Amino acid sequence: MSALPRKSRYSAWSLLREGLRGQGGWTPAWRDHDPEPAYDVVVIGGGGHGLATAYYLARTHGIRRVAVLEKGWIGGGNTGRNTTIIRSNYFNPQSAALYDLSVRLYEGLSRELNYNIMFSQRGIMEVAHTDAELESMARAANAMRISGIDIELVSRQATLALAPLLDASPHCRWPVRGALVQRRGGTARHDAVAWGYARAADSLGVHIIQGCEVQGFEIEAGRVVGVRTNRGNIRAERIGMAVAGNSSVMAEMAGFTLPLQSYTLQAMVSEPLKPCLDTVVMSTSNGVYVSQSDKGEMVIGGNLDRSPSYAQRGSFRVTQSVLATLVEMFPAFATLKLMRQWGGTVDTSPDNSPLIGPSPLPGLYLNCGWGTGGFKAIPAGGTVFAQLLATGRHHELSAAFDLSRFATGELIDESHAGVQH
Amino acid sequence: MQIFPCPSCGDRPDAEFRYGGDARKSRPGRDCSDAEWAHYMHQRANTRGEALELWQHAAGCGRWIEIRRDTANHAVVATEPMTR
Numbered sequence: 001m002s003a004l005p006r007k008s009r010y011s012a013w014s015l016l017r018e019g020l021r022g023q024g025g026w027t028p029a030w031r032d033h034d035p036e037p038a039y040d041v042v043v044i045g046g047g048g049h050g051l052a053t054a055y056y057l058a059r060t061h062g063i064r065r066v067a068v069l070e071k072g073w074i075g076g077g078n079t080g081r082n083t084t085i086i087r088s089n090y091f092n093p094q095s096a097a098l099y100d101l102s103v104r105l106y107e108g109l110s111r112e113l114n115y116n117i118m119f120s121q122r123g124i125m126e127v128a129h130t131d132a133e134l135e136s137m138a139r140a141a142n143a144m145r146i147s148g149i150d151i152e153l154v155s156r157q158a159t160l161a162l163a164p165l166l167d168a169s170p171h172c173r174w175p176v177r178g179a180l181v182q183r184r185g186g187t188a189r190h191d192a193v194a195w196g197y198a199r200a201a202d203s204l205g206v207h208i209i210q211g212c213e214v215q216g217f218e219i220e221a222g223r224v225v226g227v228r229t230n231r232g233n234i235r236a237e238r239i240g241m242a243v244a245g246n247s248s249v250m251a252e253m254a255g256f257t258l259p260l261q262s263y264t265l266q267a268m269v270s271e272p273l274k275p276c277l278d279t280v281v282m283s284t285s286n287g288v289y290v291s292q293s294d295k296g297e298m299v300i301g302g303n304l305d306r307s308p309s310y311a312q313r314g315s316f317r318v319t320q321s322v323l324a325t326l327v328e329m330f331p332a333f334a335t336l337k338l339m340r341q342w343g344g345t346v347d348t349s350p351d352n353s354p355l356i357g358p359s360p361l362p363g364l365y366l367n368c369g370w371g372t373g374g375f376k377a378i379p380a381g382g383t384v385f386a387q388l389l390a391t392g393r394h395h396e397l398s399a400a401f402d403l404s405r406f407a408t409g410e411l412i413d414e415s416h417a418g419v420q421h
Numbered sequence: 422m423q424i425f426p427c428p429s430c431g432d433r434p435d436a437e438f439r440y441g442g443d444a445r446k447s448r449p450g451r452d453c454s455d456a457e458w459a460h461y462m463h464q465r466a467n468t469r470g471e472a473l474e475l476w477q478h479a480a481g482c483g484r485w486i487e488i489r490r491d492t493a494n495h496a497v498v499a500t501e502p503m504t505r
Contacts, residue, residue: 248467259463262492307440310469310493316422317436350463406463407456 008203009114029115029195030202035209035234039067041389042227042236044214044250046070047079048190048375049242049367051197051208052382053389055113058204060383061390066206067236068198069229071213075194078244081312081344082375083267083289083301085280087124087185089144089151092412094400095353096147098380101397103184105379115196117188118294124185124280125154125162127329128177133285137180152181163281165330173328174283187280187291187299193378217254217364224254224363240365240389242381245310245345247368256360258368259406260347264305265372266314266322268341270333272296286325290333298336300326304346304372314343346372351411356384357394357402365389366403426500429482441475444487444503469493475503 008027018025041057043050046068057063068074086106088099110117128134137153144151159179160168166176198208209231218226218233226235241250245262273296282289287303302322305314319341327334349355349369354377359366367385370377384398394402405411423435443466449457466472469492476488489499 246469248465249469257464257466259465261465261467262469307490308467308472308474308492309495311495313495315435407459409459 010116029199030208033067033207033209035067035069035212035229035231036207037233038226038235039207040065040236041238041240042066042234043068043240043242043389044227045077045242045244046074046194046198046208046210047077047242047244048075048193048197048378049244049370049381049385050240051075051194051201052378053240053242053367053385054206054208055197055201055204056382056386057390058201058206061386063390064205066201067234068201068206068208069212069214069227069234070208070210073210074198074208075191078344078346078374079190079194079378081267081342082190083291083299084187084190084293084375085124085185085289085291086119086188086376087182087280088149088376089124089126089140089180089182089185090147090149090414091140091143092353092414093147094397094412095414096144096149098384098397098401099377100147100149101383102377102380105383106188107184109193109196109379113196113200115192115199117192117196119186119188120294121184121186122279122291123162123181123183124282125159125179125181126282126284127159127166127174127179129174129283129285131177134177137178141180150182150184152183154179154181162279163277165276165332166281167329167331174286174325185280187293189294190375193375197378197382214250215253217361219361222362224361238363238365238389238392240367240385241359242367242385244368244370244374245347247347247366249310251359254359254361254364258355258366258403259350260355260369261308262310262345262347263307264309264311264314264343265301265346266305266318266341266343267299267301268319268322269293269297269299269339270336271339273298273336276332281329283325283329286329288322288325288329290326290330297339298333304348305343310345312343312345314341346370346374348372350406352414353412354381354401355403356381356398357388357404358392359403423495423497425476425488425497427478427481427484428486428500428502429484430478433478433481437478437480438476439479441477441485444473444475471498
């Protein structure tokens with residue numbers, strides 16, 4: 001299935017061989033190219049979505065003259081800053097179809113890319129703290145099941161069995177009434193997703209160009225024909241942008257605005273500890289979520305900071321409220337030390353659904369607006385965006401996410417999802 | 422904690438203020454086209470750098486103010502009472 005040259009395949013045998021001869025035979029996973037003057041397709045943004053798009057352009061559509069332009073280093077933006085949660089429990093059928101494609105692609109991704117992305121289907125659960133919340137979850141679960149998503153509403157007892165450290169005492173701050181569980185959900189190693197796609201794309205001839213910042217667009221007769229970068233001008237038949245929080249900045253260079261607002265989303269990790277939480281726990285009403293990494297750290301996320309920001313830095317107030325809520329839900333975590341805290345710039349759209357499609361500038365295509373949940377969508381985002389860039393036409397799953405929905409009013413409102421990750 | 426200067430109350434903690442959107446945006450008239458209305462409803466300048474924003478001193482005097490704030494580093498550049 002894979003077109004990787006045999007010499008670079010990872011396997012038990014290659015591990016053993018390199019272990020026996022001092023690890024000296026590994027070759028770089030991908031090459032860092034200098035830009036050429038022209039490509040068939042240029043993808044701006046070397047995060048998960050950009051790299052996946054390049055990979056599918058080469059593999060599915062046979063377009064090999066592809067460049068991924070990354071202003072920093074690949075996977076250094078939101079791909080390297082998120083809390084790695086993968087799920088497809090979305091309310092609307094259009095979203096359920098898109099995100100479930102992503103979960104299914106993630107299930108086969110380690111094998112397809114010959115790169116261990118450490119996808120752990122440990123399940124995800126959203127805890128209900130009130131009866132009203134439980135009722136609204138039942139409604140959501142019904143909608144998701146109609147879309148074919150494997151979601152279950154489980155009892156208080158079942159919830160506490162899945163996460164025994166949740167506070168179940170009679171007078172606790174956040175009572176446990178039940179939970180919405182998706183057992184196929186889970187986490188993956190975020191860096192490995194970027195690196196795996198980069199390695200597979202590189203082996204198919206895609207040029208990965210780091211330290212290459214797009215500073216403007218070359219426009220001829222009303223159509224974009226190339227980009228201006230700090231490393232020279234690059235022409236392309238079609239240009240795709242997958243730049244998340246910086247989408248509006250890039251749109252301004254191209255002469256249009258987008259229905260996006262950039263905010264900071266924070267995440268943090270504790271010191272590592274022995275395994276104690278083997279699922280992903282979210283509290284929708286509190287906007288708090290937590291999972292345990294394979295290293296043992298508790299990976300914690302919260303709600304958006306409340307004012308627009310490009311600073312990649314959140315406020316202490318949000319950190320504090322996330323942690324205060326977390327220790328009320330999990331009293332045992334109160335003794336943990338926090339190791340690191342950081343922020344990423346997320347591009348939120350009015351209906352909390354992505355924007356995928358042609359931009360107002362002919363030749364330039366958009367993959368943005370994933371807001372707080374872009375990581376889980378990487379394989380699907382790459383698949384549909386590659387089709388758009390290869391053919392100029394929407395994939396059947398992306399048509400509903402076209403920019404035109406904001407003029408027609410056919411919004412895909414996922415704001416009920418509430419929790420941000 | 423960041424300090425926001427309120428024209429009525431002086432320097433106050435930012436927790437007392439509520440973000441209220443882009444101050445440069447104006448609502449189109451009743452005779453606007455669908456496209457103009459859609460633009461007003463959904464499009465955002467989403468400026469990186471100095472942006473003119475509406476804020477309300479919600480937990481203070483309640484007054485709406487305009488804050489010129491740098492979205493790249495959160496610095497408050499200027500504060501004015503609402504001009505319209």
